[in-house]
Amino acid sequence: MPTLFDHLSTALRTGIAALGEDRRAALLRQADAWSEWTPDRAGHPDLYYTAFARMIRHALDLTPHNRPLSSLPCDPDEMDLVHFSSWTRIRRIGPSPTVSSDPPIGPLSIERFRGPDGGYALKPGGESLVTAAYLALNAYQDLGSNPPESESLETFLMNHREGDGFANSGTWPRAILPATAAAVHLLDALSGRPSVSALNWIARCAGDSGGFGLFPQSPFPDPLATGIALFTLKTFEFPVERTEAHRAYLLTLWQDSGGFVGDLSDSKSDAEYTFYGLLGLAGCKLGENV
Numbered sequence: 001m002p003t004l005f006d007h008l009s010t011a012l013r014t015g016i017a018a019l020g021e022d023r024r025a026a027l028l029r030q031a032d033a034w035s036e037w038t039p040d041r042a043g044h045p046d047l048y049y050t051a052f053a054r055m056i057r058h059a060l061d062l063t064p065h066n067r068p069l070s071s072l073p074c075d076p077d078e079m080d081l082v083h084f085s086s087w088t089r090i091r092r093i094g095p096s097p098t099v100s101s102d103p104p105i106g107p108l109s110i111e112r113f114r115g116p117d118g119g120y121a122l123k124p125g126g127e128s129l130v131t132a133a134y135l136a137l138n139a140y141q142d143l144g145s146n147p148p149e150s151e152s153l154e155t156f157l158m159n160h161r162e163g164d165g166f167a168n169s170g171t172w173p174r175a176i177l178p179a180t181a182a183a184v185h186l187l188d189a190l191s192g193r194p195s196v197s198a199l200n201w202i203a204r205c206a207g208d209s210g211g212f213g214l215f216p217q218s219p220f221p222d223p224l225a226t227g228i229a230l231f232t233l234k235t236f237e238f239p240v241e242r243t244e245a246h247r248a249y250l251l252t253l254w255q256d257s258g259g260f261v262g263d264l265s266d267s268k269s270d271a272e273y274t275f276y277g278l279l280g281l282a283g284c285k286l287g288e289n290v
Helices: 004-017 021-032 046-057 082-092 107-111 130-142 148-159 178-190 196-203 221-235 243-251 271-282
Strands: 163-168 170-173
Touching: 004 046, 004 082, 004 130, 004 221, 004 271, 021 046, 046 243, 046 271, 082 107, 107 130, 107 163, 107 196, 130 148, 130 163, 130 178, 148 178, 163 178, 163 196, 196 221, 221 243, 221 271, 243 271
Parallel strands: none
Antiparallel strands: 163 170
């Protein structure tokens, strides 16, 4: 059964193929700068952004040229789940060794984020979140398995159902697109039954002028929500309308330097927005290269 890594890799390659020759060349030049550490929005090297960059480099067939990281910012058992799952993804992509002394990791390192409600938190003992469970799923699959005690995790997910969508947090019970998409992927991995009603809810987050908002009738589109929505709908072969409008919206966020930005007022692309921009392009019908 394909893992999330497999689906994401395929989508990134499709998104890259949808770019015209000049844009692909610019992306390749940008990816060359990401061969070791990748900077965050403040310009500091960060595991989170490095994982996005290495996924893009993997889709560009640049994995053999990845440079080992000189060191880790802290011991993996001291990381939060965001950075821990980024670390497992970087290790999966390779090449090994990722750092000069690569510490071993295993399922127990992930289970420290698990709560008594069956979900996962960003930090041990914190509030369980649907998106944190999605990060845990990625980490488990990168280590070769799925999360244990799947029934309790499914129960946690269903306790966060709000209408046809899913809320991320029990303290803010409103369905949002990232949590709903995360729940769809989790349910598919745990039981092989992605929620069709949730996929329909995601489709209803599309704006008439292109892009997807965080919820239906959202007043404006969001670039990350757009990438997540189009990737999820394409993965489960759910029909998408107005794909040309979605593609046009995404391309307004492209920078000639070789990546995507998150806002028209921004002039600096980064690995995260570029990752989701490529996923979004992959979810649009292929036509002329753009």
